[in-house]
Amino acid sequence: MAKEAKPEAAPEAAPPRKSKKLLIIIAATLVVILALGAAGAFFLIRKHNAENAEEETAAETTKSKKKGGKEVLPVYVAMDTFTVNLVPESGDQFVQLILSVEVADAPAGERIKTYTPKIRNNVVMLLSAKKASELLTKEGKEKLAGEIREQMNHVLAPGAKEDDAPVKEVLFTSFIIQ
Structure with a gap:
């Protein structure tokens, strides 16, 4: 056991x-x-x-820059079509362009609408002094955009510094040379 x-x-x-x-x-x-x-x-x-x-x-x-901690969206103002005869090089030529303008704020956009006749006059005068060969290149278009920006800022805020100018950028939405 x-x-x-x-x-x-x-x-x-x-x-x-x-x-x-x-x-x-x-x-x-x-x-x-x-x-x-x-x-x-x-x-x-x-x-x-x-x-x-x-x-x-x-x-x-x-995003665009912030002002006082709040986001400030860009303001764009569309301009009417510009059709202008260019300085003749080989026969009659003209430029037809449509542009939009980026401004600092909404009040600047309203000022553009107020001063539209004077701005259009200055842009037409500027364009009518150009040759087609000057505007065909990318550099020519960029230079033209800068000149239009200067003209607009001169009308809207004479004597303003570039950083304080109401028009920030000129954008071409259509650009035709014939």
Whole structure:
């Protein structure tokens, strides 16, 4: 009978060892899974934050300047079509252009509308003194845009410095030379 007691004691001791090993394996597996989940979440959040930072940087570059902490959107004023005879080089030539003007603020846009006859006169005089060959190149168009900007600023705010001038930029929306 003593022999029978020993085998009974041995099987009772063996299951607790297996259950301890099983618990250790399960605990280790859970720790590894949690560590992988935390690492994955960390990298996903990091990637998401990097994408948001890139979007914010892109948004800041497209926004116009801020004034007093508030965003100031650009104000554009569309001008009527200009059709002007150019200085003849080889027969009669003319330019037809449509432009929009970026101004500092809405009141400056209203001032452009008030002074439209004088501004149009100055632009027509400026254009009529040009040759087609001067206006065909990109540099010629950029120079013309600068000259039109100066003419407009001279009418709207004589003596204003370039940074304080109401007209910020002249943009051509159509430019045809025939």
